[in-house]
Amino acid sequence: MLQELLTAAAAAGSAGVLYLASAARIVKQYERGVVLRLGRLAGEVRQPGFTMIVPVVDRLHKVNMQIVTMPVPAQEGITRDNVTVRVDAVVYFKVVDAAYALIRVEDYKFAVSQMAQTSLRSIIGKSDLDDLLSNREKLNQGLELMIDSPAIGWGVQIDRVEIKDVSLPETMKRSMARQAEADRERRARVINADAERQASKVLAEAAREMSETPAALQLRLLQTVVAVAAEKNSTLVLPFPVELLRFLENPQRAPLGGTPERPAGM
Numbered sequence: 034m035l036q037e038l039l040t041a042a043a044a045a046g047s048a049g050v051l052y053l054a055s056a057a058r059i060v061k062q063y064e065r066g067v068v069l070r071l072g073r074l075a076g077e078v079r080q081p082g083f084t085m086i087v088p089v090v091d092r093l094h095k096v097n098m099q100i101v102t103m104p105v106p107a108q109e110g111i112t113r114d115n116v117t118v119r120v121d122a123v124v125y126f127k128v129v130d131a132a133y134a135l136i137r138v139e140d141y142k143f144a145v146s147q148m149a150q151t152s153l154r155s156i157i158g159k160s161d162l163d164d165l166l167s168n169r170e171k172l173n174q175g176l177e178l179m180i181d182s183p184a185i186g187w188g189v190q191i192d193r194v195e196i197k198d199v200s201l202p203e204t205m206k207r208s209m210a211r212q213a214e215a216d217r218e219r220r221a222r223v224i225n226a227d228a229e230r231q232a233s234k235v236l237a238e239a240a241r242e243m244s245e246t247p248a249a250l251q252l253r254l255l256q257t258v259v260a261v262a263a264e265k266n267s268t269l270v271l272p273f274p275v276e277l278l279r280f281l282e283n284p285q286r287a288p289l290g291g292t293p294e295r296p297a298g299m
Contacts, residue, residue, distance in 0.1 A: 055088040064095045065131035078131050096131035100192055101142065105149045107200070110157035118165060119200040120157055124149045124180065125192040133188025141187050145180065149194070152179040165199050172196060 059082070060066045066079030069092045079093070086093050107121035126145055128134045134141045156176050157165070164172060173194050181191040201209075243249045 052088065056085045058084050058086055058093050060084055060095060063097060063099050065098055067094045067096060067131050067135045068092070069094065074132060074136065094135055096128055096134055098128050098131070100125055100127045103142065103146055103149070105146070105153055108150055108153045108157065110154050112157060112160055112162050112165065114161050116162045116205060117202060118157065118162065120153060120165065120196060121198055122149065122153055122176065122194060122196045124194050126184065126189055127192060128188055129190045130188030133186070138187040141189050144187060145184060145189060145191075148180050148183060152176055155179065165196070169196050
């Protein structure tokens with residue numbers, strides 16, 4: 034009799050151990066457990082740690098709550114100013130409601146990926162090329178709102194969306210390079226013209242100063258001769274008076290300081 038009791042107790046203990054082994058579950062810190070009892074949602078979402086379920090009847094589904102980094106494949110589209118571009122992006126999202134992510138959508142990662150691709154194509158068609166190249170922060174915010182609106186019903190929260198790269202056709206790249214080169218050349222010409230204008234003002238002021246002091250002009254000419262001779266050149270440049278050139282242009286004019294000559298017979 035005692036042996037039968039010990040055998041029954043051992044069998045009951047073994048059954049209890051097997052029950053505990055089949056009912057015990059461990060939920061990790063970055064996971065949440067969703068229990069489906071006979072196909073229906075049972076109770077609250079299980080928190081991290083040790084938990085128990087009813088064997089055979091319950092099914093525990095673990096949902097990862099970490100932030101997921103999902104690259105969006107490059108999408109080709111035509112911008113509002115009729116330029117064909119290829120744009121790729123990256124989406125950062127996480128599950129905020131484990132029950133919704135398991136029940137309301139078959140595969141929330143695939144759903145977010147498809148929504149991100151369609152939203153990216155829509156953003157390309159609504160934007161100009163300049164916005165895609167220089168105003169990405171605003172486009173990122175608009176893209177995040179477009180993806181986040183349906184994702185809320187799936188228990189998913191879009192954390193951030195970033196446009197990674199904008200690929201342009203080779204012809205467009207060459208056109209933009211020519212435009213940038215022309216703009217730089219225009220600015221260089223404007224700077225040179227402004228420098229010439231400033232230099233002309235300074236030279237005019239210097240000419241007025243020298244006209245009041247003729248000796249200053251002579252000293253400047255001598256300084257030029259010294260500067261040329263310092264280079265050890267075989268050619269020596271001598272200044273030629275401008276007044277003499279003016280006299281040669283009009284031979285009837287008298288020498289500087291005199292009176293004009295009268296023609297014969299007057």
